[in-house]
Amino acid sequence: MNTKALPHILIIGAGFGGMQVARGLARAPVRITLVDRHNYHLFQPLLYQVAIAGLLPSQIAYPLRTIFRKQKNLTFQMGEVTEVNLQECYVKLDGSVIAYDYLVLAAGGETNFFGNQAVEQNGFQLKSIQSAIAIRNHLLKTFEDASREADAEKRRALLTFVVVGGGPTGVETSGALAELIIHVLSKDYPHMDLREVRVLLLEAGKSVMPSYPDELRKATRDLLERKKVEVLTDTKLVDYNSERVTLGNGEHIRANTLIWTAGVKAAGIANRLGVEQAGSGRVRVADSLQLPNHPEVFVVGDAAYFENGKGQPLPMLSTVAIQQGKVTARNIRKAIQGEPLEEFHYKDPGLLATIGRNAAVARIWGLSFSGFIAWLIWVFLHIYRLIGFRNRLLVLINWAWEYFFYENQVRLITKE
Numbered sequence: 241m242n243t244k245a246l247p248h249i250l251i252i253g254a255g256f257g258g259m260q261v262a263r264g265l266a267r268a269p270v271r272i273t274l275v276d277r278h279n280y281h282l283f284q285p286l287l288y289q290v291a292i293a294g295l296l297p298s299q300i301a302y303p304l305r306t307i308f309r310k311q312k313n314l315t316f317q318m319g320e321v322t323e324v325n326l327q328e329c330y331v332k333l334d335g336s337v338i339a340y341d342y343l344v345l346a347a348g349g350e351t352n353f354f355g356n357q358a359v360e361q362n363g364f365q366l367k368s369i370q371s372a373i374a375i376r377n378h379l380l381k382t383f384e385d386a387s388r389e390a391d392a393e394k395r396r397a398l399l400t401f402v403v404v405g406g407g408p409t410g411v412e413t414s415g416a417l418a419e420l421i422i423h424v425l426s427k428d429y430p431h432m433d434l435r436e437v438r439v440l441l442l443e444a445g446k447s448v449m450p451s452y453p454d455e456l457r458k459a460t461r462d463l464l465e466r467k468k469v470e471v472l473t474d475t476k477l478v479d480y481n482s483e484r485v486t487l488g489n490g491e492h493i494r495a496n497t498l499i500w501t502a503g504v505k506a507a508g509i510a511n512r513l514g515v516e517q518a519g520s521g522r523v524r525v526a527d528s529l530q531l532p533n534h535p536e537v538f539v540v541g542d543a544a545y546f547e548n549g550k551g552q553p554l555p556m557l558s559t560v561a562i563q564q565g566k567v568t569a570r571n572i573r574k575a576i577q578g579e580p581l582e583e584f585h586y587k588d589p590g591l592l593a594t595i596g597r598n599a600a601v602a603r604i605w606g607l608s609f610s611g612f613i614a615w616l617i618w619v620f621l622h623i624y625r626l627i628g629f630r631n632r633l634l635v636l637i638n639w640a641w642e643y644f645f646y647e648n649q650v651r652l653i654t655k656e
């Protein structure tokens with residue numbers, strides 16, 4: 241068969257959305273090129289576990305060439321897409337040109353600092369393996385520095401950890417960080433007075449987990465406070481110079497660590513399409529997930545702006561990206577066969593976030609759960625959703641070990 245004659249589908253991004261499109265077209269008579277700047281698929285919901293020394297990067301990332309080894313109609317190319325030409329139907333990948341018949345933009349999102357350059361330069365973000373390792377190195381090095389710091393004020397600044405953003409990522413990160421300190425680092429540094437440690441969670445809005453129902457917002461706050469996380473709501477950060485946080489009310493907090501989890505926007509490539517963008521730079525799509533005026537282009541996941549029935553944009557969640565990826569694969573088949581396309585309808589599977597060991601909040605089947613049961617649901621769901629049997633097994637073993645022995649096993653400082 242002359243495969244060159246087959247329609248060429250180009251997918252930018254091998255995250256949750258792009259992977260589903262590629263898999264959904266596995267048996268279709270098409271040629272697929274999947275491109276990503278990394279050679280692995282990353283399970284971002286567990287990034288914070290790498291940051292707090294709970295898991296290795298290789299346990300939450302899986303090589304794309306291994307995942308797609310058996311899919312004969314797919315070629316993977318690693319590289320950065322720097323340009324998309326919608327009129328002439330090609331993209332530039334590290335300088336080389338790739339033409340397409342159908343394009344799927346599944347490039348995800350990036351951290352939104354809302355123009356605050358001081359925070360961008362001096363704070364940490366949690367969006368990639370590199371950023372998670374940078375946090376891990378910094379946290380462990382900070383404890384080393386604090387352990388030999390004689391000046392009490394400097395030591396307290398070293399031992400003050402500020403997490404900004406009361407959404408699921410900020411809640412998970414601050415809860416896990418508090419536990420790492422209470423249960424693990426306390427054993428490594430027995431001579432240190434850990435009452436000097438502060439973990440603060442700052443949220444500009446009225447409560448943490450704003451998209452969750454009242455009872456879970458309250459449960460989240462209680463669970464965090466039980467783990468000694470200081471939750472400051474209605475508190476806006478305005479500046480950070482790597483030693484001192486400045487709040488909107490003019491107050492200062494001395495802190496050598498700031499982790500920013502307060503914003504996400506569409507990946508930079510979305511700005512180069514020259515099409516309408518809505519909130520957070522996301523690309524506005526039609527009900528079929530096609531680009532208006534470009535029916536050969538689909539946008540899915542964090543990069544896409546799609547409203548639910550109530551006029552609210554769908555959240556930037558893996559569940560949205562996965563469902564949109566599945567529908568896009570079906571719609572590409574339909575478009576090729578000249579059939580009418582399917583409209584996308586999001587089926588909300590519920591909400592789930594963990595707050596360290598034994599504690600999570602969940603909203604599933606219209607019911608709210610908090611505490612141990614929610615945590616068990618979280619553990620099994622996250623292990624189930626990881627790619628590769630080996631990864632699942634290793635993560636399960638790691639977590640079981642941590643659970644019984646209170647040991648985060650990856651406590652390695654791998655760079656100065």
Ligand SMILES: Cc1cc2nc3c(=O)[nH]c(=O)nc-3n(C[C@H](O)[C@H](O)[C@H](O)COP(=O)(O)OP(=O)(O)OC[C@H]3O[C@@H](n4cnc5c(N)ncnc54)[C@H](O)[C@@H]3O)c2cc1C
Nearest residue numbers: 253255256257277284285321347348541542556557558561
């Ligand atoms: C710390 C953290 C925790 C999270 N926790 C949860 C959670 O608990 N539950 C949940 O549902 N969601 C969670 N999310 C959100 C979820 O990860 C995203 O919604 C999801 O990854 C979006 O999928 P996507 O396919 O749109 O993009 P992504 O999965 O981000 O994939 C995009 C891909 O595109 C590639 N790419 C981007 N630009 C280019 C370019 N120019 N050239 C080449 N490649 C490019 C990237 O390398 C990446 O691999 C979390 C996110 C983070 C950061």
